[in-house]
Amino acid sequence: MEYNGKLLARARERLEQRRQANAAEQRRRLEQVYARSPRVREIDRELRSQMIALMGLAISHGGDVSADLARLERENLLLQSERAERLSELGLPADYTDELCDCPVCRDTGLASGGVCECLKKLYNRELTAELGALLRTGDECFERFDPSLYGAEIDPALGASAREYMTVMRDTCAEYARGFAPGADSLLFMGGTGLGKTFMSACIARVVAAAGFSVAYDSTSSALARFEQQRFSRDAAEADAAAGRVRNYLSCDLMILDDLGTEMTTSFSVAALYQLINTRLTERRTTIISTNLGFEELRRRYGGQIASRLEGEYTCLHFYGRDIRLVKKEREA
């Protein structure tokens, strides 16, 4: 997996905060113990001077040091057991003042034998999802909350099933797709009228794929294409820079979700940027999910044959059916 530098730095910061909090807690416990038992402070001093003596032996060459080593080891064990006893007299476990860590695998360093430790990956994913969450509207998009009862139960002759049955299968298909996601998975085109849950479904997929540790970008088409425009035309260097970062992310992330294609202002520049986005990602075998209210004919009319034929030929098209969920919800509330 390729890490986003900014998010990885934030995840490492979180890990550092954990380390500092643990170190502070360890110091607090030591002071607490020393206050109640000055003997433990003495023992710790002796243990430290033993450690220094031991290091002295390790670097002194020549001469037989085995007798000295054996003596230090005996004394060390005696001191350790006395320390444990003192702590137990205070009603505390023997390891009460030991170094604390949240992750026993990497001891909160974030490094494990295979490279990045799982705990740092988890922190990274949390940052990733937080970033994504800012773009998701309500924050409760997940497959479990998909409500089939919002879709009609009457059989649609054209479908041979009810919208409710059909959309339940759609939910299961998308959930399976999200769980089995790997870079290079099929690109999807969500089609169907306004308010049929296309955005909800793509947000559900984004959440699952991001939680699995893949890089996901999620944006409305109008906002995404505006970044291309800022990158190219903005006179504000900082804004152009930030836009360029976003565009790089759009082009290179494992999963790009482009919401609401067809609601943006169409200009020759935006069409060219859209083509660049779609074509680059297809060429580099990166997965994209696009949702749109438009049909193929309208797509062709608005964006031209190049874009329409890419979408028609190389995306897996999923049709959403039913009535506008927002209207259904309103009727229920009435």
Ligand SMILES: [Zn+2]
């Ligand atoms: Zn760890």
